[in-house]
Amino acid sequence: MQNLETLRLRLSALAVFEGLKGDPVVRALEAVLSEGRSVSGCARVAGLLFEAGKSLTDYLFSRALRDENAYVRRLAAGEHISPMLKDALEAELETLRLLGGLKPEDVLPEGTPFPVARWEVEDIDFSGGYRGHMARIRETGYGIFADSHVFLLRDGELKPVLHPDPVDFGRLTGYERERGEVEKNTLALVNGLPASNVLLYGDSGTGKSTTVKALANRFRDRGLRLIELRRDQLEEIPWLIDKLCGNPLKFILFIDDLSFASGGDRFSALKAILEGSVTARTANIAIYATSNRRHLVRENFQDRDGGDVHLRDTLEEISSLSERFGLTVTFLRPDRALYLDIARRYCMEMLLPFDEEVARAAEAFALRRGGRSPRTARQFAENLFTEQRREPS
Numbered sequence: 001m002q003n004l005e006t007l008r009l010r011l012s013a014l015a016v017f018e019g020l021k022g023d024p025v026v027r028a029l030e031a032v033l034s035e036g037r038s039v040s041g042c043a044r045v046a047g048l049l050f051e052a053g054k055s056l057t058d059y060l061f062s063r064a065l066r067d068e069n070a071y072v073r074r075l076a077a078g079e080h081i082s083p084m085l086k087d088a089l090e091a092e093l094e095t096l097r098l099l100g101g102l103k104p105e106d107v108l109p110e111g112t113p114f115p116v117a118r119w120e121v122e123d124i125d126f127s128g129g130y131r132g133h134m135a136r137i138r139e140t141g142y143g144i145f146a147d148s149h150v151f152l153l154r155d156g157e158l159k160p161v162l163h164p165d166p167v168d169f170g171r172l173t174g175y176e177r178e179r180g181e182v183e184k185n186t187l188a189l190v191n192g193l194p195a196s197n198v199l200l201y202g203d204s205g206t207g208k209s210t211t212v213k214a215l216a217n218r219f220r221d222r223g224l225r226l227i228e229l230r231r232d233q234l235e236e237i238p239w240l241i242d243k244l245c246g247n248p249l250k251f252i253l254f255i256d257d258l259s260f261a262s263g264g265d266r267f268s269a270l271k272a273i274l275e276g277s278v279t280a281r282t283a284n285i286a287i288y289a290t291s292n293r294r295h296l297v298r299e300n301f302q303d304r305d306g307g308d309v310h311l312r313d314t315l316e317e318i319s320s321l322s323e324r325f326g327l328t329v330t331f332l333r334p335d336r337a338l339y340l341d342i343a344r345r346y347c348m349e350m351l352l353p354f355d356e357e358v359a360r361a362a363e364a365f366a367l368r369r370g371g372r373s374p375r376t377a378r379q380f381a382e383n384l385f386t387e388q389r390r391e392p393s
Contacts, residue, residue, distance in 0.1 A: 007102065008033035010095040016069050016085070017092050023063055024048055025056075029099060037109040039116055046104070046117035055120040057100035064096055064126065065133050068143035076137055076248045090127060097126040138248040139223040145249055149220035150213075151227045153236060158227065165213045172207065172214065173345040174338045174374065179211050181329050182288075186215045189250050189286050190222050196326025197274055197287040205375030206331035208290040209256050216252065228254045234270050237287070245282040255289040274324035289325070336363070339372035346381035352388065 011021075011030055020026050025048045032041035045056070052059055071089050074081050104118040133140055140146055148160030169179065182198060189195035200208040216226035227240065237253060244251050274287065334342065343362040344354045352358075365380040366372045 004033050004036065004107070007095075007098060011099065014092055014095065016071055016088050017064060017067055017096065019067050019069060020060075020063055020096075025052070025059055026063075026099075029102070032107050037107055039108060039112060042104050042107050043117050045107075046119045049119045050117070055122050056102060057097075057120075057122040057124050060096050060100040061124050061126055061129060064093065064130060066143060066146050072134065072137070072142045073246075075134055076142065077246050093126040093130055097124070100124065100126070139221060141223065141225070141247075141249045145225055145247070149225050150216060151225065153227065153229055153233050153240070156236075161228075164217075165210075166217065167210055167214045168217055169214050171349070172210065172374075173342045174334060175207055175211075175331060178329050178331055179207075179214075181327065182211055183215060183218075185286075185327055186219060186224070186252070189252070189284075190219050190224055192250075192283060194283075195286045197324070198289070199325035199328045200288065200290045200331060201328055202292070202331030203333045203371075203373065204292055205373030206333065207374045208331050210374075212252065212254055212288050212290070219250075223249045224252065225249050226252050226254055228256065231255065231258060234273075237270075237273050241282060241285055244285055247284065249284065251285045253285060253287045255287070258289040258291045271324060287325075334372050334374065336372070339363075339366060339377055342374050343377035343380055346378050347384065350381055350385045352381065352384055358384070 008030065011026070011033065014021060021030070025045065028041070028044045028048055032038055032045060035041055049056055049059060054062070071081065071085055074085070101121055103121055104116070108116060144151075144158060144160055148162075148164075150161040150164035151158045152161060153159075169183075172179070182200065185195050185198055200211065202208060212226070216224060229236065234255070240253060340359050340362060343359075347354045347358065361384070362377065362380050365383070366376045369376045369379070
C-alpha cells in the first residue's frame, strides 16, 4: 500500500508536468489523497476512468505523452536542455508512475461493507516509454498533435477532428497522374525538402479535396498534420505559421473551395502570404487550396469597366494570385470510359453487379445530376445499393 500523504506531496510538487494538475482524473486523485480514505473519492476516480476507457496507469501515461511542457518544447526545437530540467523530468515521471500504481484498496476505508466501483492498474515503464516516444517526436508529435492528425480552427483555437474522413488512395480510381503530382510534393514536405504551395483546380466532384484528405491519412505516421481553414479565416494564417513554425511536425494548411470577389482584404492577405514574406514560408508548412475557378476570383462585368489600362490591371491582379501557388494541378471531368470505370469500382466495393444495363443506368444518373464525375459515380453506386437492399413494401 502506498503512503497517501507522500503521494499528495509529490503530486503538488509537479513543475514540468504542472499542466496535468488541471486534468479531471488528476484533480480527483488529488482530492482523494487530501481527504484520506474515501468511498466517494474512489468512486469519482473510477467513474472518470470508466468514461476514458483506460486503466489509471495508462491514463496518466498517455496524458504525460500529450503534455506540452518546457522539456518537450526545447527538445522539439533542438535547444539545449539543462541537467536540472532533465532531473526534474525523471523525478516527475516517477511520481506519475507511483500515482498510476495507486489501487482502489489503497484509498477505500478498511472494511467497507459494500461493493465500490474500482479501476485497473498496469505495469508501465513511464521513464523508458516517455524517452522512446520523445525519440520519435518528429513523427508522433506532442500536445494536441499527438492524438489527432486533422484539425479545424474554432474561436481562435485548434480543435482536433474526432472522426476524420478515412479515405485512402487504394479506394480511388482514375486521376493517377494528378494525384501523383500532389503526392510527390507532399512527400517532399514530409521529408523536409522544399515543397510548393498547391492549387488543385478543376470541375466539381473530381476528387480534389479527397486527394488532400487521402494524403493526410497516408502520411500521418510520418509526422504530417492537416489543418482545414474556411475562407473567412485566411487572416489567421500568419498567426498559425508563427505557432507552428518551430514544431517538428509537418503541416498542410488546407483551404477548400477557395474563391473571392475581386479585390478585398482576404484577396490581398492571401497574395501576401503566398508571396513568401519572412513569416509566411517555413520548411514545415505548405498551403493547399482547391477551387473550381482557375483564377480564384469571381470576376464580373464591372471589373472590366474603365478602359484598357484598368482592364489590364484587373486581369493581371486576378491571375497573379493563382500564379503564386508553386504547383497547380488540374482535375477535369472524366470521359465516359473513366466515369464508368469509377462507377464499376464503387459497385464492386458494395458487391453489386455491373453489366451493360447498370452502365446505362449510371450514364442516365450522371445526366440527371448535371454531368459525369467521381462523386456522381459514388452517389450512383450508393443509390443502387440502397434500392437493391430496400425491403419490398
